[in-house]
Amino acid sequence: MSHTKKIAACFYSLGWRASLALSLMVALLIGSGWYSYAQINALTQATEKHASEHLPSLELLNATQLSITRLANLSGNIANSSAPAEVRVLLAEVRSEIINIRRYLNTLEKNPEIEALNKVVDLLEPNIEQIGVYKATLAQLQHDYDKQYLSVVDAVIQYLMSADADNKLVAVNLVRQLAALNEAERQFEVAQVRREIQASIQELKLQQSDLYDATHAAILADGGLFENRHNFDQLQADIMRLDTQNRILLGNVVDYGKRVYSSMEQSVMAQATSLRENSESVSQSFFWVASIQVLLGILLFVYFRYRVFARLSALRHLVSEDGMIDADELGYFDKRNEIGQLVHQLDSYLKTIRSQQQQIANVSVQLENIIRQSQMRVAVLAEDNVLFCSESLAAVFPEHPLNTIYDFPEKVVAALQDPPTSTEPELILSAFYDAHHQRWYDVSCSQVMWSDQAASLISFADVTERVRVTTEFKRTLSAVENEAFLDPLTGLYNRKMLDKRERQVNSKKIAQNGFAVLLFDVDFFKDYNDHYGHLRGDEALKMVAEVLRRNCPEHADAIRYGGEEFVLLINSRDRATLTELANLVLDEVFALEQQHPTSAYGYLSLSCGIAISEPGVESLLACFDRADQCLYQAKNNGRNCVVVA
Ligand SMILES: Nc1nc2c(ncn2[C@@H]2O[C@H](COP(=O)(O)OP(=O)(O)OP(=O)(O)O)[C@@H](O)[C@H]2O)c(=O)[nH]1
Known part of the structure; x- marks a missing residue:
């Protein structure tokens, strides 16, 4: 899926209100960003333009100011210099500075102040050049003056050296006055000294005509010392005048410069004010944009709080254990978007489940009632x-x-x-x-x-x-079983019981502690039968059986093995007890005193053979065989006795 489609799907999933608000936010962000960028860009460009326009001008103006200052100094230096060579050098510097100033002024934007500056420079340049010329002339004049001065002083001194002492005073005064003239700088001092010198020369005219002639021609005549001094002073005054003029012009230059500075400063201040106002405007724009964004953010938060969060809350309710999504909450979810579809599906499933749960609960209650009742x-x-x-x-x-x-x-x-x-x-x-x-x-x-x-x-x-x-069945079964195992004549167990015990011994159901077989046999019973008949024989057998039953120990079996043979099967290996028991049975039968005429003992009697099993190794049959052998021995021993194996 392309990014555009993803964004579109995201907006669609959010719902049109949230999407619109988000779009507004994004548009506002982009718009404010663009506006801010444009404003800042405009400010930057304006600042750069202003700087590019004014900074070089300021620099140039500054350089011009410096050059003019140097020019003023040079002018002063020229005016005050007395060395022609130095004057020439200074003039060269002046020309160079003037070239610089003119270049600067030509580069600067034309305005009345700059024009005025140009005019000042136009005036300044010939003035300085004139000062240079005057300075050269002044140097020559100085030279001539010094030469004449020395010549005059030399002549006066020559005169003094040759003259009489009375005539020396005027000459000495003249020398002094000449020296004063040389040192006088101010006009009135020069004029004073000149008057004094003229007076001294007039005095010489009378006293020293030679010296008068020499000094008069050298000092007062045309081209003399006085004229030269006058010319020198005049030229000096012109130089001073020009220098003063130059200084005034340079002062004007400074004033013009100040004005230019001032106008530029005003321009810069105006630009700074404009920049500040623009930046304040941008700040205000930022403030309003930020305020609108904050407001929109709050609105969005409120919207999300009450719409989106409400959906989330509804979703939580939906998935909670016992939560129910009500119709209002369901209304938050638009079926046209994926989450909405999912929620409506979940709601449908939930309703189905609740319906089924209700049905199950009803059935459960019914079932409980049914079970209860x-x-x-x-x-x-x-x-x-x-x-x-x-x-x-x-x-x-x-x-x-x-x-x-x-x-x-x-x-x-x-x-x-x-x-x-x-x-x-x-x-x-x-x-x-x-x-x-x-x-x-x-x-x-x-x-x-x-x-x-x-x-x-x-x-x-x-x-x-x-x-x-x-229980009934068991009882019946037991009865049937007992009947099967019982001897009908005597009521004792029959031979089947012995077979059963044999199986039990073999299957080890009987304790392996051993057992004993006591085999009894009625002596001469054939004779008894023959003598008294079978019925009396049966009665006799019953009496023997009763004796055995009476003496049969607990957990022992009294069995009629067959005919007149009986067995006591006892879980004991105590030889003495067994022998004693057998003898007791024999004694009690004999004590019955049943007449047996054909017996050597006169009464019905029994013989007994006892065999005691080897514990755990001997079968019942084997033990029975040994008991039978003992019985055989008892018969042989005369009957009515017990033989133990
Ligand atoms: N009355 C009666 N007689 C029986 C019964 N069963 C067996 N007899 C008899 O018992 C007699 C057993 O005789 P014999 O085996 O010769 O032994 P005996 O005569 O007792 O001689 P000894 O054992 O050597 O002393 C037989 O005559 C049988 O008929 C019965 O149920 N009732």
Whole structure:
């Protein structure tokens, strides 16, 4: 999916209001960003333009100012210099500075001040040049003046050296006056000294005509010292005048420069004000844009809070355990977007599930009622508590309200201590007897869920009839079995019992402690029968059987093995006890004093052979054989006696 499609899908999923608000936010951000960029760009360009326009001008103006200052200094230096060579050098510098100034002024933007500056420079340049010329002339004049001065002074000194002492005073005064003239700088000083010198020369005219002639011509004549001094002073004054003029012009230059500076400063200040106002305008724009964005943000937050968060809340309700999404909440979700579709689907599923849960709950209640009122004896247990108990089961135990498992009889409680974990019913107590009702129950248990809780379901199945039938059957079976094992004549066990015991011995069902076979036989019974007949013989056999039954120990079998042979099968290996028992039987039979005319003893008597088994190794038959051999020996020994193997 392309980015455009993804963004479109995202906006569509958010809903048209949120999408519109977001779009507005984005548009506002882009717009404000663009506006800010444009404003800043315009400011930057304006600043750069202004700087490019004015900064070079300022620099040039500054350079011009410096050049003019240098020019003023040079002018002063020229005016004050007395060395022609130095004047020439200074003039060269002046020309160079003037060239620079003109170049600067030509570069600067034309305005009245610049024009005025140009005019000043136009005036300044010839003035300085004139000063240079005057300076050269002044140097020449100085030279001539000095030459004349020395010549005059020399002449006066020559005169002094040759003249008389009386005539020297005027000459000396003249020398002094000449020196004063040389030192005088101011006009009135020069004029004073000149008058004094003229007076001295007039005095010389009378006294020293030679010196008068020489000094008069050298000092007062045309081209003399006075004229030269006058010319020199005049030229000096011109130079001063020009220098003053130059200084005034340079002062004007400074004023013009100040004005230019001032105009530029005003321009710069105006630009700075414009910049500040523009920046304030941009700041205000920023403030309003930021305010609108904050407002929109708050609106969006409120919108999300009450719309989007409400959806999330509705979603939480939807997925919560017992939450229900109501119609209003469902209205937040537009079916046209994916989340909306999902929520509506979930709502549909939830409603279906709730409907089914309700149905199940109804069925569950109905089922519970049915179970409660039916003959099913069931109870539901969780932990030690009884969650449910059918009325039929409660009726089984009317003595207790069945609230906990400990309200059940002990046997049931014991069986429930370790309940099965299977969901299939498992018999935990077979044929439990309810003495109160004299009923029998099979108790089963299985694991079930009861109201979303793991529980044990126990059921009591009434098996009274089954137990009765089984007991009856067992009793009947026992009777039949007994009948089969009983001798009908004597009521003792018959030979089948011996066979049974033989099997039990072989299958080790009889204790391996050993046993004994006591084999009894009626002596001369054929004769007895022959003498008294079989009926009396049967009676005699019954009496012998009674003696055996009476003396048969507990857990021993009294068996009529066949005919007139009897067996006592005893779980004992005590030889003495066994012998004593056998003799007791023999004595009691003999004590019956049943007449037996053909017997050597006169009465009915028995012979007995006893065999004691080897424990764990001998079969019953083998032991019986040995008892039979002993019986044979007892017969041979004269009968009515006991022989023990
Ligand atoms: N009345 C009666 N006689 C029986 C019964 N069964 C066996 N007899 C008899 O018992 C007699 C057994 O005789 P014999 O085996 O010769 O032994 P005996 O005569 O007792 O001689 P000894 O054993 O050597 O002393 C037989 O005559 C049988 O007929 C019975 O159920 N009733």
